[in-house]
Amino acid sequence: MRSSYAIGVDVGGTRIAVGLVERKGRIIKDAKSLTPKGGPFAIVDEVIDMVAEVSDVVKQGEIVGIGIGLPAQIDFARQSVEFCTNLPLAGVDVRSLVMSRVRHHVTMDNDGNLAAFGESKYGAAKGIRHFAMITLGTGVGGGMFIGGDPYRGFRGLGGEIGHMVVQLDGPPCPCGGNGHVESYLGRPAIAAKGRDVAVTHRGRAILEVAGGDVNLITAEDVIKASFAGDQAATEILMEAGVVLGKTLVGIVNLLNPQMIVVGGGIGEACPFMIDRAAEVIAAEALAGRRDVRVVAAELGNDAGVLGAAALAFEESDSKEGLNR
Amino acid sequence: MRSSYAIGVDVGGTRIAVGLVERKGRIIKDAKSLTPKGGPFAIVDEVIDMVAEVSDVVKQGEIVGIGIGLPAQIDFARQSVEFCTNLPLAGVDVRSLVMSRVRHHVTMDNDGNLAAFGESKYGAAKGIRHFAMITLGTGVGGGMFIGGDPYRGFRGLGGEIGHMVVQLDGPPCPCGGNGHVESYLGRPAIAAKGRDVAVTHRGRAILEVAGGDVNLITAEDVIKASFAGDQAATEILMEAGVVLGKTLVGIVNLLNPQMIVVGGGIGEACPFMIDRAAEVIAAEALAGRRDVRVVAAELGNDAGVLGAAALAFEESDSKEGLNR
Numbered sequence: 001m002r003s004s005y006a007i008g009v010d011v012g013g014t015r016i017a018v019g020l021v022e023r024k025g026r027i028i029k030d031a032k033s034l035t036p037k038g039g040p041f042a043i044v045d046e047v048i049d050m051v052a053e054v055s056d057v058v059k060q061g062e063i064v065g066i067g068i069g070l071p072a073q074i075d076f077a078r079q080s081v082e083f084c085t086n087l088p089l090a091g092v093d094v095r096s097l098v099m100s101r102v103r104h105h106v107t108m109d110n111d112g113n114l115a116a117f118g119e120s121k122y123g124a125a126k127g128i129r130h131f132a133m134i135t136l137g138t139g140v141g142g143g144m145f146i147g148g149d150p151y152r153g154f155r156g157l158g159g160e161i162g163h164m165v166v167q168l169d170g171p172p173c174p175c176g177g178n179g180h181v182e183s184y185l186g187r188p189a190i191a192a193k194g195r196d197v198a199v200t201h202r203g204r205a206i207l208e209v210a211g212g213d214v215n216l217i218t219a220e221d222v223i224k225a226s227f228a229g230d231q232a233a234t235e236i237l238m239e240a241g242v243v244l245g246k247t248l249v250g251i252v253n254l255l256n257p258q259m260i261v262v263g264g265g266i267g268e269a270c271p272f273m274i275d276r277a278a279e280v281i282a283a284e285a286l287a288g289r290r291d292v293r294v295v296a297a298e299l300g301n302d303a304g305v306l307g308a309a310a311l312a313f314e315e316s317d318s319k320e321g322l323n324r
Numbered sequence: 325m326r327s328s329y330a331i332g333v334d335v336g337g338t339r340i341a342v343g344l345v346e347r348k349g350r351i352i353k354d355a356k357s358l359t360p361k362g363g364p365f366a367i368v369d370e371v372i373d374m375v376a377e378v379s380d381v382v383k384q385g386e387i388v389g390i391g392i393g394l395p396a397q398i399d400f401a402r403q404s405v406e407f408c409t410n411l412p413l414a415g416v417d418v419r420s421l422v423m424s425r426v427r428h429h430v431t432m433d434n435d436g437n438l439a440a441f442g443e444s445k446y447g448a449a450k451g452i453r454h455f456a457m458i459t460l461g462t463g464v465g466g467g468m469f470i471g472g473d474p475y476r477g478f479r480g481l482g483g484e485i486g487h488m489v490v491q492l493d494g495p496p497c498p499c500g501g502n503g504h505v506e507s508y509l510g511r512p513a514i515a516a517k518g519r520d521v522a523v524t525h526r527g528r529a530i531l532e533v534a535g536g537d538v539n540l541i542t543a544e545d546v547i548k549a550s551f552a553g554d555q556a557a558t559e560i561l562m563e564a565g566v567v568l569g570k571t572l573v574g575i576v577n578l579l580n581p582q583m584i585v586v587g588g589g590i591g592e593a594c595p596f597m598i599d600r601a602a603e604v605i606a607a608e609a610l611a612g613r614r615d616v617r618v619v620a621a622e623l624g625n626d627a628g629v630l631g632a633a634a635l636a637f638e639e640s641d642s643k644e645g646l647n648r
Contacts, residue, residue, distance in 0.1 A: 154581055256478050
């Protein structure tokens, strides 16, 4: 009989979440903590403690393995962390460090890929063979499934939808490029637009939501003000929806997917931004591709844990297949 | 023994080329003609005549089949022509019409996909499993190989690199969108830049190449002037190289390919435009992906015929595989 549980680990820039996950996607036990600031070993130690904490309710042999999602560029074949902007993990052999202390197989992947993995197994893209996922958060990431399999590219570094150019002379992107999607749709970009408006009469509602200090305005404040009926905030987000739509026009024309899944904290908080993007696609994508479904992600805050667990199940099942 | 020849048919907006092609990619006999203007049946009749003309030097049984490339959106699985801007073939069952008159299996595909197919089998991308091809001509098209196979997407409509958005508020694209790659890099866009400069003092050399009539300036005239040492023309093409590079930064970040192949009449005429694009990629793509090789296509004018023949071989071999 196939083992029934996997452990999903979602390491973020500020938080770590770990869950013991049933094969069907139910989280049996979970643990959450802040990401330690004391360097790579502190992070690895915390992950190991949290794995122990969630796994004590089932027998060792019932766990197929551990999936770990990192906000990093990961060479999937080598299981190495190539680049990691927000955490000191580049070049650290996270997988071996964890495996040396727990008795489970560990597989790592980029958090955007795992969000797509989770939606594919348990969420909005169940049964969909060709889809692209874009995650709108502090960074803008994503992943793709092609022919039912995750697409990783030559060195496992594919899927960076947030770093496609949408404006030749666009603003600087945190990655060092210019005019990338992330420089329009990341939290800092939306917050900056909020601050720009907040210093004018039109932005009073946004300023109030942020407690009156223009420097403290966040992307979430803009969203809150919009939901409270503020027009200036809504315009910022509708414009973001147009940029999202134009980005996805490119993806739709290039990849001809069945579905686009929009996730991440900002994406999930703003259904009307997704609707606006869908309108742009319906109007501007090449004919024949406009029937692509544009939907919100379904896994919310659990996306990282569920995606990582889905990867662990997948790895375990494909190895079983090879051994037959 | 496997049959040794395929017939490649390249139907363009202005010309049709047909070749009898050896398995290793040598064209044994070819035929060329202007594309008839008398409607779809005239085009199909011409193709059938040309197929007969090139195939008389070998025995019927030695030909595995016919590949046809069209400047059209083709639903590959259904083998139907969905959209065709330059020729009256949309909705016409080209494949059945040809098959009803020749005794060979016929497979159709988009010309951009077939250019990639040709480079994969016989050209710059031999042995490369992950690559994207962009063809710069009157239109801007392309194709992708992923894991050694051509990527077609959900309905066979993938690969339209020319219709990714690179400028949110960009100029109109012939497809109806705005700011697409084609609106910067297609022949009409480059010719328009040439005309803009030609009415000023700086553009005298371009005007001279075109015989003194500003309205007759073509993209090829700009290229000629540049090769003759004209700085204004070179600047136009270097700027196009930057747009090409920014486009490919998105492709590289999204797909993490091993190689990018740049083809089409404009791409092949302008090696320095390709070099400029490669510089932009080396400077702006996300780290870890910058080692992508950016190369010129190798098949030149034969790309269409060789790509179509490669498709015919591929289809025949995969059917043989199934029958084993």
